[in-house]
Amino acid sequence: MDINILLFPDFETLDAFGPVEVLGRVSGYALHFVSMGGGLVTSRQKTPIMTESMDQANAAGILLIPGGQGTRPLVQDEDFIGKLKYAAEQAAHCLTVCTGSALLARTELLNGRKATSNKIAFDWVKSVNSAVHWIEHARWVTDGKYYTSSGISAGIDMTLGFIADQYGSEQASDIAHGIEYVWNSDKTNDPFSRKKY
């Protein structure tokens, strides 16, 4: 199974690498770091990652879309959104973290579906596409092949939840123990939805 981690300038570092740590521990998963143009992509926290071009990737596997400040210009980028829509349609499963759900929402593929996003940017995310059934109180949300999580660290919990759905909760728990992570395994348990910042 090919796992495509879709990166773009100013993506949020942990949005990608929390899930990567979990997915990288699943036997048979081959991780690929991709971007629309290929080459070096630098995260919001200044991490330079070498990427393959998405159009060279096998899009039939799992697509992971992080969020971050870089999503703000990209929701207006018709070329990016068109390519993302194609990739998400091809994918067997599509996982987003934080404001990555805003990018996916712009493709219209979430229309009429349930989804969530991070709590600080929630009003902006809703404004991107009001045809999505946005769930504000959720650590993560599943709807068909689409998994969307709350902010940043929630991506780790969601990805473990995805592994649990695919292979059983024991495998997810084993991975959580292996990375010494206290897994919030209840997707309705959102410690951050009512807090003010």
Added chain:
Amino acid sequence: MDINILLFPDFETLDAFGPVEVLGRVSGYALHFVSMGGGLVTSRQKTPIMTESMDQANAAGILLIPGGQGTRPLVQDEDFIGKLKYAAEQAAHCLTVCTGSALLARTELLNGRKATSNKIAFDWVKSVNSAVHWIEHARWVTDGKYYTSSGISAGIDMTLGFIADQYGSEQASDIAHGIEYVWNSDKTNDPFSRKKY
């Protein structure tokens, strides 16, 4: 303040990028991804990172050393350990995650000091240098300018603890909220030290 994230082949992805997410949110911190030779370095989870050469870096700031499978050959690499010792001596603060403490222990700089490491590899880490006062039950341990954490995810808790020690617990809590992370702020609370895998 320059923050040098020291990468090497087969480092564990989240060991580096959990702390990076936290450190990248501190005003005035400039993150640099470095390796002993510079160039592309690939993590255990196949992430290719472009690095600067450590000998070009300003070593006077904070040094972060991740762990992972790549530490196993490196504890035998006299050239690497010699350069690491120099970098750690220059650093104002030195933080290790997981088996990154085995690398630091090999420099002898932890001799007589308290330190910890991850729980699956603990016996191996102790065997690297028995002159260190290894603490088995700890989420993270501080001794002077040295911070050492348990496995993988513990690096996030330790780095927030470091920020709390430097700038107060409110700033650490604000960062934890910003990344929607439930911070284990008690370094003696180790949920994984008594578990079997």
